[in-house]
Amino acid sequence: MTAVQERPGAEIGRDRRRKEDQRLITGRTRWTDNLQLPGMLHLAMIRSPFAHATIASIDKSEAEKATNVVAVFTAADLGESLGACINAWAITTDQVTPAHPPMPADRVTFAGEIVAVVVARSAAEARDAAELVDVEYDELPAALDLKEAAEATPENGGALAHPDLGTNKSALWTFDSAEAGTGGNVDEAIEKARTDGILIEREYRQQRLIPAFMEPRSVVVDPTGEQITMWSATQIPHILRFALAATTGVPESKIRVIAPDVGGGFGGKLQQTPEEMIAFAVARRLGKPVKYTETRSESLMSGHHGRDQWQRLTLAATKDGTVTGLKVDLLADLGSYVAIVGGGVPVLGAFMFNAIYKFPAYRFNCQTVLTNKTWTDAYRGAGRPEATYAIERLMNELAAEVGVDPLAVREKNWIKHEEFPFTTVAGLEYDSGNYEAATAKARELFGYDELRAEQRRRRESGDPVQLGIGVSTFTEMCGLAPSRVLGQLNYGAGGWEHAEVRMLPTGKVEVVTGASAHGQGHETAFSQIVADRLGVAFEDVEILHGDTQISHKGLDTYGSRSLVVGGEALVKAVDKVIEKAKPIAAHLLEASVDDLEFTGGRFSVRGTDQGMAIGEIATAAFAAHNLPDGVEPSIDSEATYDPVNFNYPHGTHLCAMEVDTETGALKMRKYVCVDDIGNIINPLIVAGQVHGGLVQGIAQALWEEAVYDESGTLVSGSFVDYLLPTAADTISFDVDHTTSPSTTNTLGTKGVGEAGTIASTPAVVNAVVDAVRHLGVNDIQMPCTPERVWKAINGAHGGGHADTEGAAAPHFDASTGMEGTVDRTTGGADA
């Protein structure tokens, strides 16, 4: 048996090529849109062109007469069977949460909302007939600008996203370190800095982004069996099954959700979507299988968006650059509905504004706001990129004010490696980390001193192409997470994960996980863990996932939780297998349990050459001819693991950017990152996750933005206008790591899925600003297009600020409302 030859620990840490790849590189894939079921019908959605309007009438008579059209349904036709899209996170008990019908009956609240569905024998015929549905709308004033929406009331005549609610304010969530007992009073810190220190006040915009996974969302529903089966390109098959049951009344046991191959997610497929709900209702109504696959334009318009915040920040520090306090006021645009976890995204960020630093005082106010735009929700990093951006930009401003290197100001304020575990001002306990080591390594790989020297030379010579060096040190909370903590935050579910290890009679192993993959390489990484822990061959482990019938329990994949929560659940399940096998091994080896040891997949009797492989015990348990009395003839086991803490990856990212001061054109020269994600299971997969994350974060800094026009139409509604970077836009990266094992899980791992995205955006913008700071620029709004860079250099907006929102933006204070104006020169354009 191969297990006997395997060396424990041989798999973990190894660059294993992925098991998943064979089918993906040969086109033998199981995308939802590939499914063809007998008699399957196809859906086409009719979507509102208006951001806010009442539906006056829907005439579907012409469409119903079209060739091969089976039915046309409106909300009135489908009635209560449509159910509702769930919101799982009321961040405050008084959160204003508008009901979210998959297909509203009387009023649309964003451009792209579904008002009717055509069912036809082919997708093309359904789309043709959709053109024949005549919908009359009466347009309503739309709440589109986030700041204006936050201020709107029935009394001041501002547009309300949902007039019946009387407000666009959804929830006000606050944290104050003085009240929480985790730190001091931030107002005192600010007052002291105002008179005898440094006060940095800035306002940053987190533009709206679109996850833009490559596989458009697709759903197939087959109601013809004993159960209703839904295949969906989703990240959350388990949560979706629960949500379908909870909102339609169909018992969970009668619903099976399958997430087959899923082509990317990045948070964008973390939803119970209107399209899924409509397909579910139509299939039930007609008793036939149905399919809906969105077009890319539909995906960009009506799949959820990410980010979209205004951040107003006040950082207090002493004259030598020691931070004494941070105050954050946030406005977060939820769009027209509070999506499944949309309300909670900014709150995840609340815990991260202090980042890797020892802030003595902190206050966070977040006002979430409803508008007549597509709903926002988790997008790669979810709240943490927004927070990291703000603080890493501010730390650079502080360095400029003090007149020191940006790395020096970080070093002055960060938590030193010997201070872990460390409880932060936001109340989190960071288990491990070594910011000094990661920074030193990144510095060396980057050639920091040489590049700084080149920067000086270019400045002195007045080179039209200037060099900027961007720094971003980051940490994040991931591995979502301890159920108890999520409960304290009013989140609707827990944060555990489930795993099952099935020992097959031949000695091979089937492993079931509740984590559901969409490109992360679970089948490979989880096989490595089981192979090592159980002492069996990598090839003998099969990972099953993404089907609620096979994997009956799980909380799916988001928030970099698969490995650190799901992987740890596997460890627990494997340990139970070994525990169950032990008495059987002792019996068969005619030894005492106390004399057995388990290494390399084999039980051995100490001091003898007697032993049995775990696979042989599986076979013996299957035959059950000779088991100890009262012992169950199975060594299969399962475990549900709830972590005791989040975990906290960190890293140092450095970016060198060339800026053409005559044209505003940018060229990335070099990007180095050293991430510390604890112990690494598969370095190849980890590097790939980092590369992809980096480009998504760089894209926020430089290219991507969901843009609405004044009528609420998404003008970046295709890949022509929404600028996903191409291979020609990007460079090769220098990726390395340091290792501070997590102390809160057996594997010592930390999450990596979001790290690159969180860290890279501020690194890039810091580099762009650094290149032109000597020209009087201290901010450029994202995405840093050549036009914005050029305007910043040429003072088109005055005071060295290149903020396209204008020199005087309305002031907002999430806690007190919206009044006055911000002095946007506060903090100074430090030319």
Next chain:
Amino acid sequence: MTRISLTVDGASVSDDVEPRMLLVHYLREKLGKTGTVIGCDTSNCGACTVHLNGTSVKSCNVLAVQADGAEVTTIEGLARDGELHPVQEAFRECHGLQCGFCTPGMIMQSVALLQENPKPSEEEIRLGLEGNLCRCTGYHNIVRAVQHASGQAETAGATS
């Protein structure tokens, strides 16, 4: 309906198709060649890239009737006699894919690129793949895979 005859992945096929049917829909819906996928409706993403008479095309940009008499190769016909194409091997070796949705198009484009230029520089590879979007890999390992397939990179290290 228009009658077309063509060779797809080495097999002769004949069908009556609507003149408006796109080649990608013909491949997926009529022939069940679901390895070729659709990622956008604006010809930007390149996920549907196949070879038409040996040249890479975005099959959402070609009508099925235009393929009449042609030889079409899809990702499913790239491996021969159970042997993966070297570019397929390279994508696995270099971890040039994650979710895998863009991968068929990316591999077909890479094969065409290497046919035209067997030893491309990194810049030539990046320009050659500009019409194919990937959201997972950051392109780093895709570029490495093409270099590897061209014999210009020995290994796919986890770092750098």
